[in-house]
Amino acid sequence: MTLIQSPPTTIAHQKHARSVGRKHQALMLMFGVTAIILGGLGGRLAYLQLMQGHQNREMAESNRIRLLPKQPERGKILDRTGKILAGSRLSHSVFLWPLAQKKAEWSQTLARVSQILNIPVADIQKRLEQEGYNSPYRVRIARSISPQKVTALAENIGELDGVQVDAEAVRNYPNGDLAAHVLGYTGELTDDDFKKHPQDNYRLGDVIGQMGIESAREQDLRGEWGGQQVEVDGAGNVVKILGEKQTHAGKDVTLTIDxxxxxxxxxxxxxxxxxxxxxxxxNGAILAMVSRPAFDPNLFSTRISEKQWERLQSTDHPxxxxxxxxxxxxxxxxxxxxxxxxxxxxxxxxxxxxxxxxxxxxxxxxxxxxxxxxxxxxxxxxxxxxxxxxxxxxxxxxxxxxxxxxxxxxxxxxxxxxxxxxxxxxxxxxxxxxxxxxxxxxxxxxxxxxxxxxxxxxxxxxxxxxxxxxxxxxxxxxxxxxxxxxxxxxxxxxxxxxxxxxxxxxxxxxxxxxxxxxxxxxxxxxxxxxxxxxxxxxxxxxxxxxxxxxxxxxxxxxxxxxxxxxxxxxxxxxxxxxxxxxxxxxxxxxxxxxxxxxxxxxxxxxx
The missing domain is CATH 3.40.710.10 (DD-peptidase/beta-lactamase superfamily)
Known part of the structure; x- marks a missing residue:
């Protein structure tokens, strides 16, 4: 009796056929997972680009592009013959970039700035918080600082991220307290001032007339803000000026005063x-108006303390x-x-x-x-x-x-x-x-x-x-x-x-x-x-x-x-x-x- 055996190749072929099927299944599974992941990423990308693209672009730009606002020169106040009663002089002011550091990183910088400027940390921090840590605008924390303080800041500027010293015009009264009650004085806006001028486009740190002609003719004297839009690097350094808006100086005001x-x-x-x-x-033109006791309006070209203000108020209501x-x-x-x-x-x-x-x-x-x-x-x-x-x-x-x-x-x-x-x-x-x-x-x-x-x-x-x-x-x-x-x-x-x-x-x-x-x-x-x-x-x-x-x-x-x-x-x-x-x-x-x-x-x- 003759035995007939199946050829070995048949068995090998059967094993190979089963292996091939499983391999295809694994590949298909991998392809499916990949497709899901890519689809998810693509969908998310589409969502970010199409649905939130504008918002995200603004967030990116705010980290790279900043605004350097420039305050206009205040209009002059002149006497009837054109002599200057109130004008401007150049002075150094100190600004902070809120975006230069994260909120938690500011404490060390503020402590050092406080020491140099002799301003309480709490006062500086309050102004920073009022503007907001995510604001692209600079915050003025000091005006008319002395040359010694300018030098001290310059020597430490490498350790003071987000701190900048800049020259700007401040109010100057060349005759001291002469005609002080007629002219008045200027000062930075208070919280109450903001509430009184909700529609006048004032910003934190703006200067406003507080009494006298400075207040009465504020809209003529204040001028129009300008500034630069700049690109900065990771260290906050300006690398490119993207655009500039010219400031417009305030109008001069001529008085009847001689x-x-x-x-x-x-x-x-x-x-x-x-x-x-x-x-x-x-015709009723006022040629002179004097009141005593008086005050020197130049005192308010820099920020005065509450103690100084109280001292001024206590002497016969000047x-x-x-x-x-x-x-x-x-x-x-x-x-x-x-x-x-x-x-x-x-x-x-x-x-x-x-x-x-x-x-x-x-x-x-x-x-x-x-x-x-x-x-x-x-x-x-x-x-x-x-x-x-x-x-x-x-x-x-x-x-x-x-x-x-x-x-x-x-x-x-x-x-x-x-x-x-x-x-x-x-x-x-x-x-x-x-x-x-x-x-x-x-x-x-x-x-x-x-x-x-x-x-x-x-x-x-x-x-x-x-x-x-x-x-x-x-x-x-x-x-x-x-x-x-x-x-x-x-x-x-x-x-x-x-x-x-x-x-x-x-x-x-x-x-x-x-x-x-x-x-x-x-x-x-x-x-x-x-x-x-x-x-x-x-x-x-x-x-x-x-x-x-x-x-x-x-x-x-x-x-x-x-x-x-x-x-x-x-x-x-x-x-x-x-x-x-x-x-x-x-x-x-x-x-x-x-x-x-x-x-x-x-x-x-x-x-």
Missing amino acids: LDLQKAAETALGNRKGAIVAIDPN FVNRALQGYPPASTFKIVTTTAGLESGKFSPDTVLATSASIRVGGIDFGDWNHAGFGPQGFVGALTWSSDTFFYQIGMGVGDQTLIQWTRRFGFGQKTGIELGNEEAAGLVPDDEWKQKEVHESWFLGDTVNMSIGQGFLQCTPLQVAGMFAIAANGGYRVKPHLLKDNEAAQTWREALKLKPETVRILHEGLHGVVNGGTATAAFSGTDLAIAGKSGTAEDFGRESHTWFGAFSPVDKPKIVVVAFGENSGGGGGSFAAPMVRQVLEAYFHPDKAQKKQAEVVAAPRD
Whole structure:
């Protein structure tokens, strides 16, 4: 029997066939996994590119591209002849790049910067956090640093990632504290400032006017930011400038102030507490405005500490513009009482009244200032000698309503319209309604008596008093005081009070008599100027009296009104305030002599 065996190749072929099938399965599995992974990656890539591409590009660019903002130069403030009252100077400031380091890495850098600049770490960190650690903008942490600090930072700059020293313009007031209350000062925005200007595109570290013209004309003076967009390397170094936007300097602002006359007024007032105002009575242009005590606005070109700020605030309120605050006007107000008496028709220009040591009203004796009276007097004589008992009778004769009406027509009890309106008091013209509300009493005849000589509840600012003298000077026109030389609307704005020619004549003769033979003769003895004026001494119960003197010149065609005010100065208006007015008037009409005298004062040795 023959056995038939299968060839070996058949068995080998069967084993090979099974191996081949499994290998294909493994390859297919590997291909599948790969496809899934690639598909996932592709999908994610597509998502990142298509769905989040813009956002991711911004994040990448923010790490590579940064903005170097450049602050514009602030516009200059000029006097009426173009002399600089406020300008700019170059200074060094210190900035931080928030993106230069991670949040956790800043501590060591801040500690070193704090040591060099002598600024608390907490203050620097607060400013960095306000801007944000992911901000591409620089953060200013110090302004106007000393050359020594610039050198110290330069020597350590390799260890101070994200710290940069750069030159920029800072505000400069070449005359120090001269006209400080008119000009104001600038400072970096506070949190409150940000809230007040939400739509004005301010940034952290911006400089803004804080008072005076700097604040009132902020939008003109501030200018427009510019800067560079730059590419930086991993170390934060600029490798390429990608683009630049030019800054636009702020507009210059020209004031009506005369620098030389301002200097003369500042010298006249000296260190005494009070104010001096000089205006053109024909159009209301303010030629000089002084308030004391004052401050040096240059102090705010660098950041001051809270202790420095508190120290400045504690010394007799130097930031208060006393030319715009209310005080009882005293006998200067007899200009209004004269006008009310004559314009009411209840008293004729020829009226003569007996004056005496005092008159009794409602059981109270109201005395004359000389405790004797001046005998029979008309309006001119009563103004010349400032007889209180004469004007008591005029006030009672016209009545409280007429006197109050004329007081308001002269501009008292309301703001003048000056550009510094946020800092100006309206003053107070009291009446029966006000007294019942505030004092819980009705208006008495004695209130009218007090008001007739500028006492009682009446409150007027030195600027308002200057406006009153302007009405007497220019023949009966109420002008609008203004500081902007190019403010044509204010320059030409005048309201005619339609005074009778006889009223204007009596005011001129009576006020001229004050200086020539009356209460202020001694103060103006020897002057070659034709001056008309009036003094005032206001009681301030429990403290020294306030003193006033106002004047205009020349009498026939007045060009200037000057009012001087002494806060709790004591003495009398004729002895304390009148010499200051004379000094300013002579500086205006004889500038060469005034400048020579000013130079002598500056050159004089000091103890």
